[in-house]
Amino acid sequence: MSKNIVLLKGDGIGPEIVDSAVKVLEEIAKKFGQEFNFIERLVGGIAYDNEGAPISDETLEVCKNSDAIILGAVGGPKWDSDEVDPKKRPEQGLLKLRKELDLYANLRPATIYAALKDDSPLKDRIVEKGIDLIIVRELVGGIYFGERKTYEEDGIRTAYDIEKYNENEIKRIAKYAFKTAMRRRKKLTLVDKANVLDSSKLWRKVIGEIAKYFAEVEVNYMYVDNCSMQLIANPSQFDVILTNNIFGDILSDETSMITGSLGMQPSASIGVSRVNMYEPIHGSAPDIAGKDLANPIGTILSAAMMLEYSFDMKKEAETIRNAVEKVLDNNLRTKDISSGKDFVKCSEITEAIIEIIRK
């Protein structure tokens, strides 16, 4: 049966990397007799410029009625100025999508490829123990969506943003994380700031309660400051990291970099409806946009996650992952992972991946 996939290419390098993923998916469709129907809509700065909002109601409707969404990246200096209403900034398009589709579970795996070990900024003796972890980030609550205000108090400029979670929001992401751990190495680390924050204390209580239903899973608790250090000192200790929206945002940039490049890492945002969203974890990289220099692998691997999670096409997903690994083994590198040596273009590495799939 044909799958309707909405493409939200967005800004900066978004169009190039999504085009790469589409080409790979078209090859997969040919090889495995699948049918993908691509529907393009705007999101981010380009949507703001053309449609007056970072995501239009029409686009949201199309997304809600699709089978899956692939998103490139949003934002750029063009929309950073004070002239753009903060409520209409490109990032708001992404946040609205997450919220409206209730994509509460954001999965950000970080794995290190043998061929890229030298690209990790970590010492060999640390990398050698392996990095294979996944961050399960709560995506539609907390400080990102809490009450916020900027105002004057006794003539002094003041602002606040509220971090608030209820137990139901914590329970559903916790269950998702435990189930994820059950399919992996059965180790879960809750990352929080429970030595200071009430919201973190509630997370700990709720996770402790859920843990009883998953007796096989080893549960650890870690403060976020310690975790950011442990990820550098001893990343192999982690399997599933469960955390809130803001800590997940910060830690996932760190986990992606320790594996060699931000450009390599995919993500999936899973919701309660059947429509999920897939995007690379990096940003729009406006400095290299339009130059065919971007690394499309994060987006291509996001498409593989889509095949597996949304369409249950495991063989197809595995074929993509193997092709990516092969291309890296063959020493093909985009600029970000070339460590100053020769590199190929975004379109060239895409072609190389497709060539391997075709065989």
Ligand code: IPM
């Ligand atoms: C991410 C991004 C977004 C976030 C931005 C663009 C709003 O950094 O997906 O990690 O903070 O969630």
Ligand code: MG
């Ligand atoms: Mg981020």
